[in-house]
Amino acid sequence: MRVAVCQLNARDDRAANLRVARELLERAAAGGADLAVLPEYTDHLGRAATAPKPEPIDGEYATFFADAARELGMWVHAGSFHETGPDPDHTYNTTLVFDRGGALAGTYRKIHLYDVEIPGRVSYQESATVAPGETLEIVAIEQAHVGLSICYDLRFPELYRKLAIDGATVLVVPAAFMLHTGRDHWExxxxxxAIENQCYVLAAGQIGNHDPDRTCFGRSMVVDPWGTVVAQAPDVVGVTFADLDFERLAEIRATVPSLANRRL
Structure with a gap:
């Protein structure tokens, strides 16, 4: 199974973001990808004042990527977007996955929200504008069972262990990881x-500068179930490919049967 992680520099121009995303998907399809993954907030990453109006899961954003999946004949993980939330003050940060025919095959709303208060240094409350999701999601894609997550979820291993217990063999992490944490923590x-859950991990990140005064780390990558980085993007917008070997995954799980040996 060939996969492509698409690295993007989304800004405050939604139309431009989607145009580049489509170009990356076309490159992924031309390279033979069965599945292409876009990063967190593919629709908009910029000042709140320029953010697009939130959309339902059957809105224009979904239609755009459903059409891309159907026209390119490829599974498309549409990163994430600002979905209409439970009230006027909150959106959801939502992933949509489309099959080769353009049908919606999976939906996941980011569960863990980044709230931090360090006096004199940083104050950020993601929960002030984003509502958390509540449900895990695994999507059957070809021979893979793909567990969904978004960015900050990466710091919560229990989410991924639950996905692995429920049958995931691939874990997907669309992200907009900040430069100052990404350089030490991302990889x-x-x-x-990947190691603790004996799964492939597909991580598609935002790269470069975004308003206001934000720089994303990039370094989109694919990690195999042994923990080896088998493909990594350079520090530019682009597409990075890898081939997933599920016989190797089975061999690793048999050789080091940590999932089978767990007692909790």
Whole structure:
């Protein structure tokens, strides 16, 4: 199974973001990808004042990527977007997955929200504008069982262990990881999630500068179930490919049967 992680620099121009996303998907399809993954907030990453109006899961954003999946004949993980939330003050941060025919095959709303208060240094409350999801999601894609997550979820290993227990063989992490944390934490966390759950991990990140005064780390990558980084993007917008070997996954799980040996 060939996969592509698409690295994007989304800004405050939604139309431009979607145009580049489509170009990346076309490159993924041309490279033979069965599944292409876009990053968190593919629709908009910028100042709140320029954010697009939130949409339902059957809105224009969904239609755009459903059409891309159908026209390219490829599974499309549409990163995430600002979905209409439970009240006027909150959106959901939502992933949509479309099959080769353009049908919606999976939906996941980000569960863990980044709330931090460090006096004199940083104050950020994601929960002030984003409502948390409540449900895990695994999507059957070809021979893979793909567990969904988004960005900050990566720091919560219990989410991924539950996905693995429920049958996931691939874990997907669309993200907009910040530069100052990404350079030290991004790869170790991704490799840890791969090793402890004996799954492939597909991580598609935002790259570069975004308003207001935000820089994303990028380094989109694919990690195998042994924890080896088998493909990694350079620090530019682009597409990175990897081939998933499920016989190797089965061999790793048999050789080091940590999932089978767990007692909790």
């Amino acid at each position: 170790p966390l991704l490799r840890a999630r």
